[in-house]
Amino acid sequence: MKQIIKYFDCFAGIGGFRCAAENIQSDVYDFEHVSYCEVDPQARTLYEAVGDKKPVQQINDVKEIKTNRNPGGTALADFDMLFAGFPCQSFSNVGYRKGFDDERGQLFFYILDMLDYYQPKYFVLENVQKLSTIKNGNLLDEMKTALQEIGSGYHLHVWCLHASDYGLPQNRYRIFFCGIRSDLCEKKDIKEPPVIKLTDAKYPTVWHLLERGEIDPKHYIPAKTRETVLYKNPKWQGNVNIDNAIARPLTASMSKWHRANQDNYYSETYINGTDPYSRPDVDLASEKIRRITPLEGFRIQGFPDNYAEIATACRLSYSAQYRLIGNALPVNLAYAVIKHLLNSYLCEEDENG
Ligand SMILES: C[S@@+](CC[C@H](N)C(=O)[O-])C[C@H]1O[C@@H](n2cnc3c(N)ncnc32)[C@H](O)[C@@H]1O
Structure with missing residues (x-):
């Protein structure tokens, strides 16, 4: 019988x-989604609308x-696995890099409180790579120690991974903390999940996922912003950088018309061209250039296409x-990450090949 992992x-x-x-298929385990926590009402709207x-x-x-620190709080329904991509603004390179000292950084302590109180069998936590450089790496060490020692202890695996090594055409690094409760088994020496060749992926480049045909005119760089977005000043800004086969890391502020070396823009020549890997010569003064659309953004992050339709239907x-x-x-x-962790510990075959 399969093990049911409630998460x-x-x-x-x-x-x-x-x-x-939900996409992981295994003969050994299945997932059951028991609860979720999210403070942002718009995120909740989409989360619920896309869920089966x-x-x-x-x-x-x-x-x-x-938790022990909040005994009057709402008890969580029984679960075996905790997933938490905890807020990263306090850690990211655009934040103040104060680490644990600001309110959002403190949210890590709520994760520790939950692990201490509920002692789930497994956890997977996710954050920005920059975490590893805060306080010269000391913050990361403190977090690792805390996660290994919390409750009755966890075997911990920490991996820093790049999205384009796992089938997405995006330059985005993420750090993962994976734990398995140490009373369940001996620690295994598991390496990072096996890399997937981008050429074998559904979308080997952004070109492969770009929408063609009629696009909402709102996605084209507006005349009044055009000069700022496409302004070239190598002294302090670097080159205008559009038509990237691998997208820049998607940001939460993509709607703001950042400069072309900070955000993702594509020219009509590239979109309608035939070579995903080479940048065409583009007349920056006159050619139509647009940002990636929300559908393309969902694709770059690995979500199914219906997310865009449903988000629009939810009036987001x-x-x-x-x-x-x-x-x-x-x-x-x-x-x-989830598959590699669980298969390495729960399945006979050696995931590291
Ligand atoms: C880095 S994002 C995680 C995104 C998620 N992994 C996903 O795939 O969309 C962090 C999330 O934590 C939420 N958040 C921030 N503070 C919170 C709190 N106090 N309680 C619950 N959720 C919170 C934010 O609204 C945001 O959606």
């Missing part, structure tokens, strides 16, 4: 972890959850959709 999706966003777990089944339990704020504005996409977790990374 709690914390800081759920639009469900990168759920989407990944409503989870048993929904909690808005992680601070409401019952473009800027809300870009924000949710930019905050999300690349689904293919989560898929590779």
Whole structure:
């Protein structure tokens, strides 16, 4: 009989972890989604609208959850696995890099509280790569120690992975903390999940996923912003950088018309051309150039196409959709990590080949 792994999706966003777990096929285990926690109402709207089944339990704020530090809180339904892509603004390179000292960084302690109180068998946590450089790497060491020692202890595996090594045409690094409760088995020496060749992926480059045909004119760089977006000043800005075969890391503020070396723009020549790998000569003064659309953003992050339709049907504005996409977790990374962790520990075959 298959092992049923009940999971709690914390800081759920639009469900990168759920989407990944639902795609994993195994003869040994199956997932059951029991609860999720997400404070942002727009994220909750999309999360619920795209889900097949409503989870048993929904909690808005992680601070409401019952733990030793919060005995009066809401008790979580029984779960075996915790997923948590905890808020990363305090750690990312655009934040203040204060690490644990600001309010959002403190949310890590709520994860520790939950692991301490509920002691699930497994966890997978996700964050930005920059975490590893804060306080010269000391913050990462503190987090690793805390995760290994919490409750009755966990075997910990920490992997820093790049989205384009796992089938998505995006330059985005994420760090994963994977734990298995140490009383369940001996620690295994498992390496990172096996890399997937991008040429074998569904979308080997952004070109392969670009929408063609009629596109909402709102996605084209507006005349009044054009000069700023495409302004070339190598002294302090670097070159204008459009038509990337591998997208820049998607950000939550994609609707803001950042400069072309900070965000993802594509020219009509590239979109309608035949070579995904070479940049065409583009007349920056006159050619139509557009940002990636929300559908393309969902694709770059590994979500199915119906997310874009459903988001629009839920009346989420473009800027809300870009924000949710930019905050999300690349689904293919989560898929590779969860599968590799569980197969390495629960299946006979050696996942490292
Ligand atoms: C980095 S995002 C995680 C995104 C998610 N992995 C996905 O695939 O969409 C962090 C999420 O935590 C949510 N969040 C922030 N503070 C929270 C809190 N106190 N309680 C619950 N959720 C919170 C944010 O709204 C955001 O959606």
